[in-house]
Amino acid sequence: MPLPVEVLIIGAGNRGQIYSFFAKDFPERMKVVGVADCRQVARQNLQMKYSVADCNVFDDWRGAAARVKFADAVVIATPDRQHKEPAVAFAEKGYHILLEKPMAVTVDDCKEIVAACMKHNVILSVCHVLRYSPAVVKVKELLSQGVIGEVVHIQHLEPPQGAASRCLNCAVEQSCPYSAKKLYLEGVKNGHKGWPVSTICEGADVDIESVTKALCEGPYGRCVYECDNDVVTHQVVNMEFEGGVTAAFTMVAFTEKLCDRSMTIYGTKGELSSEGQHPVKVFDFLTQTKKEYPLDYSILQQTQLRGHGGADYYLMDSFIQAIAENNPSLIMTGPEETLASHLLVFDAERARRESRIIYCNRTE
Ligand SMILES: NC(=O)c1ccc[n+]([C@@H]2O[C@H](COP(=O)([O-])OP(=O)(O)OC[C@H]3O[C@@H](n4cnc5c(N)ncnc54)[C@H](O)[C@@H]3O)[C@@H](O)[C@H]2O)c1
Known part of the structure; x- marks a missing residue:
């Protein structure tokens, strides 16, 4: 083409x-x-x-x-x-x-x-x-090389007193960690116009005026404690695959870092870990040594x-x-x-809602 x-x-x-x-x-x-x-x-x-x-x-x-x-x-x-x-x-x-x-x-x-x-x-x-992401690509490459051997076979938030339904006219906003004013308005006042501030404005211009308007009128300015947003704030999914491999997935909304993922994979010969853009690390059980695999992100410039x-x-x-x-x-x-991964997620959601173990691909 x-x-x-x-x-x-x-x-x-x-x-x-x-x-x-x-x-x-x-x-x-x-x-x-x-x-x-x-x-x-x-x-x-x-x-x-x-x-x-x-x-x-x-x-x-x-x-x-x-x-x-x-x-x-x-x-x-x-x-x-x-x-x-x-x-x-x-x-x-x-x-x-x-x-x-x-x-x-x-x-x-x-x-x-x-x-x-x-x-x-x-x-x-x-x-x-x-x-x-280069980190995940590197993890897959290292796993396929067998560097760690086989993978082992074995809201309810209380609203603060005196809160208003919107952050911009809330008396207790200063003491609230989820203040939209702090998250978005302070951001743009400090010259930050990228994500997540840019996502809440209607037009192309991200400035104090457009952010203030979005917080006055749009969904992002609403009090977090009064919202009807029912998306889970934290979730742990435990999975067991054919052959006995187990995996635990944890999602948490309340973190210092935004959008960073970390993972650890335990094999029979070693342990592999990755966090954000940091080098992928492999610990070898036999030699008791740790090796780092740096990642090349230079294209991002x-x-x-x-x-x-x-x-x-x-x-x-x-x-x-x-x-x-x-x-x-x-x-x-x-x-x-x-x-396949979406079907797994639908089953995980059924398990959460129904508080039970779901056996995938079985009609129950
Ligand atoms: N891959 C990721 O990590 C990631 C991150 C954020 C969002 N998402 C997903 O991306 C999708 C878009 O999210 P977003 O944050 O860009 O949302 P957004 O609201 O900023 O953009 C969606 C756009 O679709 C337009 N739209 C709605 N109906 C339409 C129609 N009938 N015809 C044409 N346009 C229409 C809306 O006007 C809006 O501009 C969602 O499915 C979201 O879950 C993925």
């Missing part, structure tokens, strides 16, 4: 804009040729940045899907509940797809997306971004896609390269492995 790969952006919000940066940073590899978003400010912002022709700007993904195919690939970065329909529609039109995670919010919808992509023979990459510890860049790099070479093997988050 001739470069640059031509891409249509569906959903020009936070993630849609981030993936578009790849075209700014590497114009010889990717070009944004179309955009669809129901918010005028979002689609105009992208249209201006990438000089998109008026005829390729849509106020709904359906308008773009109704047209004869006019790009090589589509980035679907609409809200979770609006992934299935566009993914299936664009697969049917023969577009290669970069799909934000989760693929969809029901098992059947996830399966339908996979079936459509397989049937129409399009490349699908789901944005499990961290699988592309050339790009704005630095989110997820730089993995946003590597995800786009693989997707664009896979399309340019028509080589789906460059995708680490393709249809089948993504479906």
Whole structure:
């Protein structure tokens, strides 16, 4: 396929804009040729940045899907509940797809997306971004080299007194660790205009005025104790796989570091650990020595896609390269492995809600 790969952006919000940066940073590899978003400010912002022709700007993904195919690939970065329909529609039109995670919010919808992509023979990459981070790639490489042998076989928050329903007019905001004023307004006052401050403003401009407006009117300015947000704040999932391998996954909202992941894998010959962008460490039980494997993130100096510890860049790099070479093997988050991991997550959620052990693939 001739470069640059031509891409249509569906959903020009936070993630849609981030993936578009790849075209700014590497114009010889990717070009944004179309955009669809129901918010005028979002689609105009992208249209201006990438000089998109008026005829390729849509106020709904359906308008773009109704047209004869006019790009090589589509980035679907609409809200979770609006992934299935566009993914299936664009697969049917023969577009290669970069799909934000989760693929969809029901098992059947996830399966339908996979079936459509397989049937129409399009490349699908789901944005499990961290699988592309150099740390995770290095961990996989070291595991496959056997450096640690075999992997072993064996809200309820109380609101403070006197809190208001919005942080900007709350009398006890100063003593609250979840004050939106501190998290967002202080950030922009100190010159920080990137994530997460940038995500709450309606328009392209991130300044004190737009952040104040967002906190007065939007969902991010609401008192955390009074919100109807029922997403879990912490969760532990214990899993046992065929062959007796066990895994424990812990998610915590209340952390000093934002968005850093750490992992430890215990093998029969050693122990491997990784944290953020730090070198991957391997401790060898026999020699009682520790070796460090540094990671090369130098490419990030050339790009704005630095989110997820730089993995946003590597995800786009693989997707664009896979399309340019028509080589789906460059995708680490393709249809089948993504479906398997989503099915696991649906089962984990059932286990949490029903307070019981779930045996996957068994009808109970
Ligand atoms: N991979 C990751 O690590 C990661 C991180 C954050 C969010 N996400 C996921 O990415 C997706 C987008 O999240 P976001 O934070 O960018 O949200 P966002 O709200 O900033 O952007 C979504 C955009 O989709 C647009 N939209 C809604 N309906 C549409 C339609 N019918 N046609 C065209 N556009 C439409 C909205 O107007 C909005 O601009 C979500 O599924 C979210 O869960 C993934």
